[in-house]
Each structure stands twice: as structure tokens, then as C-alpha cells.
Amino acid sequence: MTDLRRPKVGAIAVVLHESRTILVQRRNPPNAGLWGFPGGHVELGETALDAAARELVEETGVIATPRRYLTNIDAIHHTGDEVAHHFLLAAVLCDYVSGDPVADDDASAAEWVTTQDALSGGREMSPNVARVLRLALAERR
Template structure:
């Protein structure tokens, strides 16, 4: 008997005004576009799993930064029996290197303009647009915080 819910991680990877998405090969979202991701292994954090799954599915390397959201994916059969329940931990990742190439359970992988995805340019898995909007807000907030931090201009000594 399967244990529910299953924990998975999504790598929400931004590079400027672009987002990395994969087209799913397998159910439940076969043919739809979403963030690369997969199961969190025992003893692995969701942050680490997001980076690992991103590399496995696309060949892209990124550094996991923060948790953005938790997304429940629940489906029941016509008889009401639970078919699956995944708890997806969406992780904001900073792009480091690599060109996306579909591998593992992805049919396609590519960078897209964030504005095109938010405008509905591709058929998306549930929660992608909302999570992408959160990622953009978190990225903006991070940039604002960094811009507002005074940088030290030299070394100061405390009189003793």
C-alpha cells in the first residue's frame, strides 16, 4: 500500500526575465509545462532535491535559495478512492550554468519569457502561474534588500 502524501520538490529557476520550464512526459501532467522537479529522497532536504532534480531533468545547474510555496496535488478516482497525493515544495533557484536539454521524465525543456508564461503562452500544470508570480516577487524583494544594504567602504577599528 502506498503512503500518502509523497514529498516532491520543484526547481523554480529564473534567469533575469526568463523562467526554465519542462514539458512533462508522464501522468499526472503529461504534455503540460511546469517546473522541473521530483521526489525528495530520504535524508535529503527539499532544497537539495530541487537542485538535484533540475540537473537530472535538464542538465542545468542552479543554487537553491528559498522555499516559495507548498502545493498539494490530490486526485481521487471516480469511486472516490485516493489515486495520488503529492506535496510539492516549490524552491526558488538561482541559475548558475547549463543549457536545458530534456532528460529523465521531461519531453522538452526550455527558457521562456516570464511575461509570456504569465500571459498563458503554454498549457501549464496547476499552480505554475501563481508560483511563478511568487518567485518574481521574491526575486524583486531580494534585489531591493540588496540594493538597500550599505556596503562598507573601509575597515573600521573600535577604540579600546
């Protein structure tokens, strides 16, 4: 018997350009209303690197080239004692190519945000955004 309740694989695109990063405000649960990096599900046969770049275009219209994996994140959301959602997210550092973020797909807003503002705690963020952003900044030095 196949267990249909397995973690889902996703990818997030971490784009740095001119002391800014792209963040989106999620439209849908489990992180509706929270700000985070653009991303979504990895499709069958697609690498997480390619998924991060595709999801970036779908959610923001921005084009970037995936460079390398930064880290993996277990995003586990509970409802009471039950696991409601479990995503394994590959955080992908991407090199900016072109475009300005415009919210589309499952993002209700998309913006270039200074890295300082993203780390300041002034917005309600998805878990791990600051940690992943710090990894990306260290990588770019």
C-alpha cells in the same frame, strides 16, 4: 499496519534568469503533456532544497543553487471518487549557475521561457505554475 497510501514529498525548482524561467513538459502522468517547473521526488535523507537542485540537473542539465522555499503545494489528483496521486511539493527558488535546458529523465521538452510567456496562458500548464511564478518574481524584486 502501515498505510502505503500516503502523500509523496516532492520538490520543484523555480529558476529565474534574465526575465526567463525554466519550464519542462512532463512525459509521465499525472501531468503528462503539461508544462511546469522541473522537479520530482525527495529522496530519504535529502532536503527538499537539495532535491530541487538535483531534479533540475536530472531533467534539464541546468545547474542552480537552491536559495529558499517559496511555498508548498498539495497536488491531489482524483480518479472518480478515489485519490489517484497526492504529492506535497516544496517550491524552491533557485539561483541560476550554468547550462541551457535540454530535456532528459522524465521531461519530454525543456526550455527557457520568458516570464511574460509563462504567465500568458499560451501553454497548457500544470496547476499552480502562474501562482508560484508570481511568488518568485515578487521575491526577486
